[in-house]
Amino acid sequence: MEIVADGLGMRAGEVWLLRDVDLRVSPGECLVLTGPNGSGKxxxxxxxxxxxxxxxxxxxxxxxxxxxxxxxxRRRLSVLLDDSDFFAEFTPAQHLDLLATSFGVDLDVDTLLAGAELADRADVTAGSLSAGQRRRLLLLGATARPFDVLLLDEPERALDAAGKRWLTDVIARATGDGAVVVLATHHPPLLGAADHVLELGALEPVR
Known part of the structure; x- marks a missing residue:
């Protein structure tokens, strides 16, 4: 499921966030978006x-x-954006069970939770998890389901060093399975996953 941009320009009010973007990201490839906050990622x-x-x-x-x-x-794209959320009263295991039912797939819940270092929190309500654990749960929700394209906005946020290594492995598995991954990040090590890098810069006046 290829992503193609041709002369793409986006703006906010009277400023250009990005302009004249041409790119092609094929299945099995990862595009990393870099740049300061407010640059359009x-x-x-x-x-x-x-x-x-x-x-x-x-x-x-x-x-x-x-x-x-x-x-x-929507069923072919999995997305983790700023406004992504979870059910605070559900446990991590219940979130994955719901995901499996919604998409009609069998998930090895125990293995997924163990990989995300959430096994000992499997039956604790999500609302009581730490910030890093909640981030791991959101990432599990985005990556355990079937998808052809994965969009991640600063997925490393709130993760510790081990969580960031786990995230890198998750991204590698997604591209290895033939998905397109597009992620915005401030975490330089994630550039190692990139087949393409789009560096976004300062805002420009609309003209």
């Missing part, structure tokens, strides 16, 4: 998910314009 992810229309140019996913309102499209 999250905006690019929202454009790929169909949450925000380009001001210029086009972006396509699987040869079509992205549309997060389309159920079939």
């Amino acid at each position: 999250s905006t690019f992810l929202r454009a790929v998910y169909g949450m925000q229309e380009p001001a210029e140019g086009i972006v396509t996913v699987g040869g079509a314009a992205p549309d997060e309102r389309d159920r079939n499209f």
